[in-house]
Amino acid sequence: DVVMTQTPVSLPVSLGGQASISCRSSQSLVHSNGNTYLHWYLQKPGQSPQLLIYRVSNRFSGVPDRFSGSGSGTDFTLKISRVEPEDLGDYYCLQSTHFPNTFGAGTKLELK
Amino acid sequence: QVQLKESGPGLVQPSQTLSLTCTVSGFSLTSYHVSWVRQPPGKGLEWMGVIWTGGSTAYNSLLKSRLSISRDTSKSQVFLKMNSLQTEDTATYYCASDQYWGQGVMVTVSS
Numbered sequence: 565d566v567v568m569t570q571t572p573v574s575l576p577v578s579l580g581g582q583a584s585i586s587c588r589s590s591q592s593l594v595h596s597n598g599n600t601y602l603h604w605y606l607q608k609p610g611q612s613p614q615l616l617i618y619r620v621s622n623r624f625s626g627v628p629d630r631f632s633g634s635g636s637g638t639d640f641t642l643k644i645s646r647v648e649p650e651d652l653g654d655y656y657c658l659q660s661t662h663f664p665n666t667f668g669a670g671t672k673l674e675l676k
Numbered sequence: 677q678v679q680l681k682e683s684g685p686g687l688v689q690p691s692q693t694l695s696l697t698c699t700v701s702g703f704s705l706t707s708y709h710v711s712w713v714r715q716p717p718g719k720g721l722e723w724m725g726v727i728w729t730g731g732s733t734a735y736n737s738l739l740k741s742r743l744s745i746s747r748d749t750s751k752s753q754v755f756l757k758m759n760s761l762q763t764e765d766t767a768t769y770y771c772a773s774d775q776y777w778g779q780g781v782m783v784t785v786s787s
Contacts, residue, residue, distance in 0.1 A: 565737055612778065612780055658721075667722065
């Protein structure tokens with residue numbers, strides 16, 4: 565199975581600051597069709613996960629442009645600029661290129 | 677609009693079988709796949725399995741021997757069955773389809 569190594573586990577930030585979360589996969593996430601199925605989710609306390617970024621760098625509908633995803637192959641990053649209170653919560657990467665799909669262990673974005 | 681809603685027992689005894697239902701609305705199961713994801717209290721997300729539009733399935737290799745996902749397209753329902761439950765299976769269970777997630781159902785395994 566593909567192992568998703570997500571860092572850091574905890575990320576203290578100041579409001580208005582910037583945050584960066586890394587996700588590395590144990591094998592390439594490039595599908596045979598050429599697409600890379602790496603996605604980012606945010607789970608706020610007591611809520612279901614919500615999709616932020618799909619296929620590496622595509623912001624889902626309604627997601628502010630403060631969120632950006634990048635990367636290729638096995639190395640991916642989610643960046644959040646100008647952090648706002650509603651951005652706090654647990655972030656997860658998910659790969660759906662290979663089966664079984666696998667999540668990263670999560671990053672808790674919290675106030676410094 | 678698209679909705680998914682999980683239902684099932686909140687409490688299951690150890691060694692018993694868990695049966696959950698995901699009822700969807702706003703889309704057809706023959707057009708969109710549905711996955712199951714679970715989350716133990718205070719822990720991360722675990723992908724469990726998926727049923728594709730054609731009815732085929734794929735499972736988490738760690739759960740494969742205990743897990744079965746099926747559906748009834750006429751009722752817009754997807755079913756999860758997992759046997760030999762242990763306390764480690766205590767979790768919130770979600771069904772999801774692409775960007776749409778249900779609210780989750782908490783299942784506790786305890787005698």
